Amino acid sequence: MALHMSRLTTRVLIVLSTLAIVGVVSTQVYWVRKAYELRERQFLQTVTKALSEVARRVARPETGVPVGVQVVTLSPAYYLVNLDAPIDPRKLEFYLGVELEIHQILTTFEYGVYDNTAGQIIYENSSRQRIETPASDGAALSSFSSPYYFVVRFPNQVHYLTQQLDNWILASLIVLLLTCFFIYLFYRMLTQKNRNEDQREFINNMTHELQTPISSIKIAADVLSSPKIMEQPERMLKYVRMVQEETLRLQQQVETVLTVARSENKGAFKIHSVAIDLHELLFHLAERHGDYLHLDLEAHYSVVQADRLHLVNVLGNLVDNAVKYTPVNPIIQLMTRNENGQLVIVVQDNGIGIAPEHQPHIFNAYYRAPGANAHSVKGFGLGLSYVQKIAKAHRWKLSVSSAPGRGSVFSIRIPQPIVEPIRKRSLKSEEL
Template sequence: MPRTTIRIWTVLSALLITGIVLTQIYWMRNEYELQERQFLHRVTRALHKVASHVAQPTNDVTVDAQVITLSPDQYLVNLNVPFNSQKLDFHLGNELELHQVRARFDYGLYDTRVRQIVYQNLPEQTLETLSANGFVKPIQSPYYFVVHFPSQFHYLTQQMDFQILLSVIVLLLTAFFIYFFYGLFKQKSRTEEQREFMSNMTHELQTPIASIKLAADILLSPKITEQPERMRKYVRMVQEETMRLQQQVETVLTVARSEDSNGIKLHPICIDMHELLFHLADRHGDYLHLQLNAQHSIIQADRMHLVNVIGNLVDNAVKYTPKNPIIQLMTYNESDQLVVVVQDNGIGIAPEHQSHIFDAYYRAPGANAHSVKGFGLGLSYVQKIIKAHHWKLTLNSAVGQGTSFCIRIPQHTAHTQKELRVRSEE
């Protein structure tokens, strides 16, 4: 499927999902507001009935009850005549039940002696406090009571059980489709990365194979025996290209093994890091500088994998330093650790790509030029080997200012260091 079509489908799917979610939110909000209005209407009618039942008018005074909504869960009933507070509990429960309001409620009476609203089951709450919060306007008549529904929100949402169930189903379906599309695009991206990997691997393997074939054809020539220096040159070429080919194959196999349940199997031995770095430097030019300041350089590691790790970091440094490369290999000791630093003055890595460069097959944009071809597995391999040894790898990079990889390797005590040095010399 063309990328343009995929992008169009992605945008349309995102708009559709957004529309479904927004519609659901709008519908649920309207439904709750409707339930709230119905609750207000029923409570108001019920409280008017309660006022007419408990009022005790004198001298044929007409009962004028006023129901004031203090908040969605709190109502004040103001009467212009005294009322029978002992009947209030019965009539409140009865009328609210008749008007299909089954939410739990508390009520309070205004006490003229202390000028407070005294709740039956709640702490006292003064009229001044209510007024200060903007809930109540000054009440002229002392004959009023307040009804409070503490679980009003929970009660209203219970009335919407069916709508909430439908909303949950819709949201689950939406989440499923989001996950489905995410998996689809991730799989497509993975497929493209693997396709690119196969292309890069073919190119990378063809180079040493072509060199070996060329050297082998020359070595088969009868006249080569008359030129021993030239013969040694091509023998070294075969050895170097064979080692390079072996390292590339080992990199691929190591990444594949790391995804297996058995993981990577290491064969650690005592290694002098400085000696290893000296041998590595012989394979490079004057652009590689050594600053070996560590007093203790003996470690335990898998030699083959360690050589590949340092080699990968140095090769990457050379690849991504297109002009006048200056590669520095540094060592020093810090807190019972051997610290190995590979630093270059190359193009650097943008911050948004630094968290992805250790992913298998990942290649930062702009890294696909022919001069920097590779598997896209080098740094992934490095990270896996570092973790397998229980070491620590850190990255410091900025665009245009180069890159620095720092490997921190835990070391043994000085006494054990001496033993390791003797064993490595043996």
């Protein structure tokens, strides 16, 4: 119950934190956008005012007679000015520079003077690209009262406005960095919390698992220490075999834990490879199991270079896992074959299977899929992690194929099996 509440609290915190982060980022983006729109409106108003002054100065400034001026905004960076007088390009360029500087429009500009009668440009100062004629904008031109007009374009208008938002952008970057840092810390906290829970579960499982062989050995030792046991040789042999089996089981469990621990330290984990007949190992393994285990050994070349102790533990872990997660009528297939210069070992079961979302995590240390933490399912949660570490150390390829309710298939591909072909053997459950 406490674990369920802890997970529920964690999920609530994740949701609330996500909403808070999204809210902060969205608010910052909203205000930056609003600030940009405000700057854009100010730019438009200032440019419109400046261009009106330019038009009045260009058209007959010596007479002092007011001149009709019409400024049309085609876009925030593109303006068209119509006035009731011919336009002198030299005066236009001079007054454009003066008025834009007076109004603090300190960015590059391009302009062009158009002949509305001829329908073409008669002068322009654009060095980058030709200014498009606005004649296509019929709605704007049809309202003009005079054929005299010029256009002004600000090619760097967006960059100019963005530069004025340096403080906003800097603040946004700081908020973004703080948000990323917070996400990283939160992720680390969750990772550490999950790891602590896994380690706590591992300690509980380890305590339970170690108690079983120790208790069995203690019981057998008590029986063997009785004077009357000498009078019952068959019974004595039974308990001696129990001590041997439980001692081997305890050794394998300790070796699994030590191997996983050593693998965390580079250089502390070593492999001692020797030539091993894999089929011979599989027959010995089958002897420890019941009729549910079927051997189908098709590989003609079954000798491999491997660490014998670790190979035995890997095969034992895969078979034990198959048995653990096949609670009803287990049928375990243990197969070998030669394929593309590789020796392939396959362990297949008809168990509960593994959901796709859990498959990427099953090789992590201490990880056990939901529903697999009950003590009725034996193990430390290190078995598959151990198998993967041994496979990597030998440079073997380990893969899994599984679906809920359809069992699991674990495959190990060992490169280039060697030595002489041995006789193909097939052992079914009735031969065990």
